Amino acid sequence: MIGTSLPRPDATGKVTGAARYPGDLIEPGMLHLKVVFAHRPHARIVRLDTTAAVAYPGVVAVLTAADVPHNAYGLVEPDQPVLCGEVVRFVGDRVALVVATSREAAEVAAGLVEVAYEDLPVLADAALALTPDAPLIHPERGTNLIYHCPIRKGDAEAALATADLVLEGEFSTAWQEHAFLQPEAGIAYVDEDDRVIIHTAGQWLHEDRRQIAEVLGLPEAQVVIRYAAIGGAFGGREDLSVQHLLALAAWKLRQPVAIVWSRGESVMAHHKRHPVTIRCRWGAMRDGRIVAVSATAIGDGGAYASTSQEVIKCVALFLTGCYEVPNIHVDAYAVYTNNLPAGAFRGFGAPQAQFASEVMVTRLAHALGMDPLELRRINLYREGSLEPTQQPLPAGVSVRTCLDTCLTTLATLPALPPPAAPHLKRAWGFACGIKNLGYSFGFPEQATATVELHGAATIAQAIVRIGAADVGQGTHLILRQIAAEALNVTLETVQLIAEDSAEAPNAGSASASRLTMMAGRAVHDAALGALREWQNEERPARITVQYRAPATTPLDAVTTAGRPNYAYGYAAQAVEVEVDIITGQIRIVRIISVHDVGRAINRQQVEGQIEGALAQALGYTLMEHFQMREGRVATPGLSTYLIPTILDTPPEIISVILELADPEGPYGARGMAELPLIPFAPAVADAIYNATGVWLSDLPFTPERVLRALCP
Numbered sequence: 001m002i003g004t005s006l007p008r009p010d011a012t013g014k015v016t017g018a019a020r021y022p023g024d025l026i027e028p029g030m031l032h033l034k035v036v037f038a039h040r041p042h043a044r045i046v047r048l049d050t051t052a053a054v055a056y057p058g059v060v061a062v063l064t065a066a067d068v069p070h071n072a073y074g075l076v077e078p079d080q081p082v083l084c085g086e087v088v089r090f091v092g093d094r095v096a097l098v099v100a101t102s103r104e105a106a107e108v109a110a111g112l113v114e115v116a117y118e119d120l121p122v123l124a125d126a127a128l129a130l131t132p133d134a135p136l137i138h139p140e141r142g143t144n145l146i147y148h149c150p151i152r153k154g155d156a157e158a159a160l161a162t163a164d165l166v167l168e169g170e171f172s173t174a175w176q177e178h179a180f181l182q183p184e185a186g187i188a189y190v191d192e193d194d195r196v197i198i199h200t201a202g203q204w205l206h207e208d209r210r211q212i213a214e215v216l217g218l219p220e221a222q223v224v225i226r227y228a229a230i231g232g233a234f235g236g237r238e239d240l241s242v243q244h245l246l247a248l249a250a251w252k253l254r255q256p257v258a259i260v261w262s263r264g265e266s267v268m269a270h271h272k273r274h275p276v277t278i279r280c281r282w283g284a285m286r287d288g289r290i291v292a293v294s295a296t297a298i299g300d301g302g303a304y305a306s307t308s309q310e311v312i313k314c315v316a317l318f319l320t321g322c323y324e325v326p327n328i329h330v331d332a333y334a335v336y337t338n339n340l341p342a343g344a345f346r347g348f349g350a351p352q353a354q355f356a357s358e359v360m361v362t363r364l365a366h367a368l369g370m371d372p373l374e375l376r377r378i379n380l381y382r383e384g385s386l387e388p389t390q391q392p393l394p395a396g397v398s399v400r401t402c403l404d405t406c407l408t409t410l411a412t413l414p415a416l417p418p419p420a421a422p423h424l425k426r427a428w429g430f431a432c433g434i435k436n437l438g439y440s441f442g443f444p445e446q447a448t449a450t451v452e453l454h455g456a457a458t459i460a461q462a463i464v465r466i467g468a469a470d471v472g473q474g475t476h477l478i479l480r481q482i483a484a485e486a487l488n489v490t491l492e493t494v495q496l497i498a499e500d501s502a503e504a505p506n507a508g509s510a511s512a513s514r515l516t517m518m519a520g521r522a523v524h525d526a527a528l529g530a531l532r533e534w535q536n537e538e539r540p541a542r543i544t545v546q547y548r549a550p551a552t553t554p555l556d557a558v559t560t561a562g563r564p565n566y567a568y569g570y571a572a573q574a575v576e577v578e579v580d581i582i583t584g585q586i587r588i589v590r591i592i593s594v595h596d597v598g599r600a601i602n603r604q605q606v607e608g609q610i611e612g613a614l615a616q617a618l619g620y621t622l623m624e625h626f627q628m629r630e631g632r633v634a635t636p637g638l639s640t641y642l643i644p645t646i647l648d649t650p651p652e653i654i655s656v657i658l659e660l661a662d663p664e665g666p667y668g669a670r671g672m673a674e675l676p677l678i679p680f681a682p683a684v685a686d687a688i689y690n691a692t693g694v695w696l697s698d699l700p701f702t703p704e705r706v707l708r709a710l711c712p
């Protein structure tokens with residue numbers, strides 16, 4: 001069961017079209033919802049007139065702020081209105097909800113909702129958010145600061161003053177759109193037990209339920225979340241999008257309702273990866289020891305908090321990458337602006353921070369006249385290294401093994417014939433990566449599973465209940481493999497109930513590369529517990545187990561010391577690029593991606609995660625240039641926001657899977673789904689430097705930017 005490449009049971013349905021995604025659940029007779037969006041970045045609502053919309057044939061209701069029982073929600077803090085009543089703070093703010101008997105009627109009537117606005121000054125630049133004259137996005141807070149995360153260790157200024165070499169760097173990264181294939185959609189209705197059922201897509205059943213119950217003012221048991229087949233998430237479904245709108249309409253009208261967002265609505269209305277600007281100084285001694293890092297990072301959180309607070313902590317923690325630095329002075333800020341809200345996206349702040357840290361380490365090596373890989377060997381984290389937060393790292397620090405394996409793998413590859421023309425410059429680049437696995441900084445981390453064994457002499461059926469979302473990453477097969485292995489039964493014997501908040505206990509979210517470890521461990525422990533009951537002749541044998549990860553802590557308010565994480569994953573990559581110095585275009589030729597996954601539960605799924613994340617990393621690094629102008633989206637569709645296709649991905653991706661067992665994970669497995677995204681951009685930057693002698697510091701490396709760097 002463990003380590004093989006069992007085929008995905010859901011694959012056939014997804015390929016043939018038989019799988020039912022949220023949009024496939026819509027049935028004749030359901031009412032259709034259409035959101036009236038603000039389409040302006042900052043304005044006061046002076047008048048809202050729904051008369052004409054309500055009068056339109058087929059319209060059943062037009063809901064506004066006054067119809068929302070508790071008009072505030074959010075993953076971390078409830079600062080976002082369900083429907084705006086007074087002020088809109090970004091173009092995707094929702095102002096009204098039209099409910100009609102057909103999609104067409106809802107759409108026409110949405111255009112008949114009259115809203116008179118008085119425009120307010122637009123704050124479109126995160127760097128200005130904390131200046132005294134900046135417009136306040138949430139005036140009642142008195143500041144545009146969402147969160148400030150300082151990290152202090154040793155005395156960075158003193159160490160920089162006595163370092164043999166100090167290098168300065170400035171970096172910027174762009175928004176990234178999740179671009180999942182399946183835009184937001186779903187249905188909702190009230191069932192015979194007076195529960196509101198929301199059948200949709202998401203990353204965490206029980207958190208969706210918590211927020212919706214709060215919005216509707218209902219006990220959680222009266223709200224049921226069910227997930228259909230999910231077409232990708234990548235962090236983009238952590239925040240509510242359509243779920244609470246569906247719930248509100250179904251609850252108010254007591255009729256089944258449905259919604260499907262267009263790609264344009266999806267792009268405008270769900271959060272993005274944070275753009276982050278980083279300024280830093282790194283100090284080293286002539287012998288290669290990195291002695292100090294001082295860095296400031298500002299992340300554009302957009303109009304609402306979402307998970308900005310947690311993302312910016314991750315940025316702060318990883319501004320020194322995976323290197324043991326004795327003196328650190330870091331300040332990371334997340335701020336409000338009138339741009340699109342920013343939140344979770346695969347990597348959760350780590351890609352932005354480590355773009356800067358990995359490039360700085362390589363630049364330091366060049367300035368010292370050292371091999372960048374040698375400088376890494378001197379400074380990389382090792383077992384027992386102190387984190388920036390002054391505590392030893394959790395056990396299992398394998399980044400050195402990842403890097404060494406990357407180099408030995410590279411040595412086995414044949415050299416390619418030289419580029420076909422003199423304007424094509426080819427070179428390899430390298431980078432390492434680190435990412436926390438699971439929830440951080442004291443956030444309660446648990447997963448709960450129930451296992452029930454039926455049969456007489458032998459186990460005829462094992463029912464595993466765990467509310468863990470399969471967003472396409474393959475978690476459901478992994479959990480069944482783990483249960484089957486622990487129970488020593490066939491895969492077919494294991495039935496998984498995972499997609500209904502009323503039928504399965506809380507496993508936490510499909511995020512932070514955590515489900516294989518956390519949900520996997522809960523299923524593993526519950527399976528062994530049920531087996532003990534079975535051996536005691538219980539029929540059926542049934543047990544519920546909550547697995548709690550080793551505790552983490554918030555950082556001390558004065559010393560900033562603490563234990564932010566209970567586990568990390570590590571990676572190293574080598575990327576070969578070819579730069580066309582006439583067009584500025586970059587082709588990725590070959591990639592070696594090395595990952596310590598503890599134990600590959602399903603080898604093909606691990607490879608799938610590596611290849612998928614690399615495609616996303618390639619887009620992030622070279623193509624995906626999400627742009628806003630004065631709070632308006634300048635890249636509203638997939639014709640202006642370019643994501644990679646199969647033709648952009650290299651024919652050769654060499655995935656190297658290391659299995660250095662994690663002490664906590666089920667069968668030693670540790671999470672890995674975010675990691676391939678982290679070293680990629682700095683490895684490409686390094687390769688471009690090695691090919692052309694110029695450093696690029698602003699992501700993405702579009703042809704225009706490459707040319708500007710080559711011919712300033």
Ligand code: MOS
Nearest residue numbers: 235345346511512
């Ligand atoms: Mo994720 S960015 O941990 O959903």
